[in-house]
Amino acid sequence: MAATYDESTPPINATAVAVDKDSKNSNTAVRWAIDHLVISNPYLILIHVRQKSNYNDGDGGESENYNVFLPFRGYCARKGIQLKEVVLDEQDVAKALLDYISTNYINNIVVGASTRNALTRRLKGLDVPSSLTKSAPEFCSVYVVHKGKMLSVRTARRPVVNSVTPPKQPPVQALPPQSPTTEQNGGENVARTPTRERTLKSGSEKLVATRERTRSAPMNLSLDNIDIQSHESGSRSSVSSARNSTADEYEFAVPVHPFGSMDISSQSLDFCTSPPKDSSRQSSKEIEAEMKRLKQELKQTMDMYSSACKEAISAKNKAKELDQWKQEEARKFEEARLAEENALAIIEMEKAKCKEAIEAAEAAQRMAEKEARRRIQAEMKAKKEAEEKNRALSALAHNDVRYRKYTIEEIEQATEKFADSMKIGEGGYGPVYKGKLDHTPVAIKVLRPDAAQGRKQFQQEVEVLSCIRYPNMVLLLGACPEYGCLVYEYMDNGSLEDRLLRRGNTPPISWRKRFKIAAEISTALLFLHQAKPEPLVHRDLKPANILLDRNYVSKISDVGLARLVPASIADEVTQYHMTSAAGTFCYIDPEYQQTGMLTTKSDVYSLGIVLLQIITARPAMALSHHVRMSIERGTFADILDPTVLDWPVEEALAFAKLALKCTELRKKDRPDLGKVIVPELNRLRDFGKNKIDGLTGHMYSSSAHSDHASDSMPYITSSEEPMNTITGEEGIKR
Secondary structure (H helix, E strand, C coil): CCECCCCCCCCCCCEEEECCCCCCHHHHHHHHHHHHCCCCCCEEEEEEEECHHHCCCCCHHHHHHHHHHHHHHHHHHHHCCEEEEEEEECCCHHHHHHHHHHHHCCCEEEEECCCCCHHHHHHHCCCHHHHHHHHCCCCCEEEEEECCEEEEEECCCCCCCCCCCCCCCCCCCCCCCCCCEEEEECCEEEEECCCCCCCCCCCHHHHHHHHHHCCCCCCCHHHHHHHHHHHHHHHHHHHCCCCCHHHHHHHHHCCCCCCCCCCCCCCCCCCCCCCCHHHHHHHHHHHHHHHHHHHHHHHHHHHHHHHHHHHHHHHHHHHHHHHHHHHHHHHHHHHHHHHHHHHHHHHHHHHHHHHHHHHHHHHHHHHHHHHHHHHHHHHHHHHHHHHHHHHHHHHHHCCCCCCEECCHHHHHHHCCCCCHHHEEEECCCCEEEEEEECCEEEEEEECCCCCCCHHHHHHHHHHHHCCECCCCECCEEEEECCCCEEEEECCCCCEHHHHHCCCCCCCCCCHHHHHHHHHHHHHHHHHHHCCCCCCEECCCCCHHHEEECCCCCEEECCCCCCEECCHHHCCCCCCCECCCCCCCCCCCCHHHHHHCECCCHHHHHHHHHHHHHHHHCCCCCCHHHHHHHHHHHCCHHHHCCCCCCCCCHHHHHHHHHHHHHHCCCCHHHCCCHHHHHHHHHHHHHHHHHHHHHHHCCCCCCCHHHHHHHHHCCCCECCCCCCCCCCCCCCCCCC
16 A cells, blocks of 8 residues: 555645546556656645546445555555545536645646547537646646656646645534545545434444433543544444544544533533442443444454455456466467468478579589580590691601701800890890890890799790791791790880880880870781681780880780680680689789680780770779779879870770770670771771871881781791690799
């Protein structure tokens, strides 16, 4: 049961909650008031207005009031709230609440929201929350709560001026008139109605007779009156619960009869008519015996009531536990049902996935078997062709007249015994020296002894360059096979890389010469790809392997990594698998590097990087990304080589876009060398040549060579016997 406090001393900042047995918002209103208003002052007043048409004069009203406040007592006790319960008898609920607020100076009143709709409120007038919000005193704040949330609030406009201090109860001899208001403290009902005679169901006639007999007896009647009042108070307690201290004191202070509470022991009365002393003594004993019996009955009744309350609470707790167990079991059953449904759905999905996987595996197996048969056939064909090439090369080895053979003494004499002053370069193959043989300037490349793949590259380069002649391919003059020396024609302007980077403080190359060099490189590469009887893939095309003569005619060198690819599969993506990729980082085809699938499109990727370097003179690392971003941002002119001041930006942009297409990651996305790349580069070369014709009337001295390169078909000077395929595993890096 909730704690109570003395109503004669109302708490400061009192908070009241209007409750109704039929309202669903009463519970949430009490909880909201405790959580938000009753914080520093743990006192709460619960007010229930009992309309006169809804109760009678019997005990039904008290039981009804007890049921109204019962749900809140346990909750308030757990929260440590001192509770006061008030019942007001009034037909108008709003008027009763306003009168109580004004009389007791209530600071806060909390009410639940009305359940009436707008139409009902319009027809029947304002509801209780609206009336309180409109008519409450200025010192009272009105809170309207709905479903645990504050729906509206009307705050107080001024503080309380006067505090409530009820006057002390004066000692009266008769029961004063009382208002028809009932207050409840701690679960006890005190009916303040006009005094009426109450009789007990057990022993009431005897008490009345005894009282009549002893009315004139010479004894202190105030004691009898107190006993009778105690008896009557016990009878009333058997009907309702225990009263609070304030109500009990008030009840005991008012006698049943107007003269019952007067102490006449000190009065001088006439006792002549009083009954005999023995009769009076006998009546007192009977009264005491009767009172003792009634007190015993009251004690038994209270014990029985207490036991019944405990049993009711225990039964309620058990019912609550049973309901919770039932809800928990229902929840578990629902979870189990949902889990079973989910499991069945997952099983069905897994079955479908398994079926799809089996079908996919069967299809993959069929494709693998088909690919394996095709690969076996291709390997057998390649093996047969390799055997034929080996036989042809063996026959040529005994009578090799394709290049001149020099002795080591001639090489040493030409290089002044490989003096450092004659050294003009260094590559992965070995050092390169300048010399003079047969009164002709030559470049001599010497195999380094520790080069792991040098011997294979040496043989490969001899085989390739000795069999072909092309204006834009470097000319092999001879070799010294015993010491791995290759003799080339001397190129006065060195490599394209040195000239783009202006090493040795050489002058920059004009954009016209750059367009011409690009066209010459593409036609030379096309010549290799169309070589007979088998196409050649360079695999290491880069500016360091492109040499320039005194007239800036470009020639491709270092074909030591070149590969002979069967013509039937030269342009196919999924053919000719290599065990390891060869070439120089940043120039190697990404798809060839990942899969080992070598085609002529692998050289197209390297050509694209070289073309980008020709117009930008920048390193190859991430160059295609930088050019593409500059085009998207509209800053393409800023990425061109700044040493050239008269770039034709529109033609250079077309040049760059063609180069970016060549650097696509997938081979199938790259343009065709003969149908797209060479014609476009020839157009740009002719554009630059026409610019020179219009300005100076002169033409490049090497234009005849370039025209011949673009118009003539590739050719081989040796016999038409197939050449041997020599594997080069390491790239030549300068």
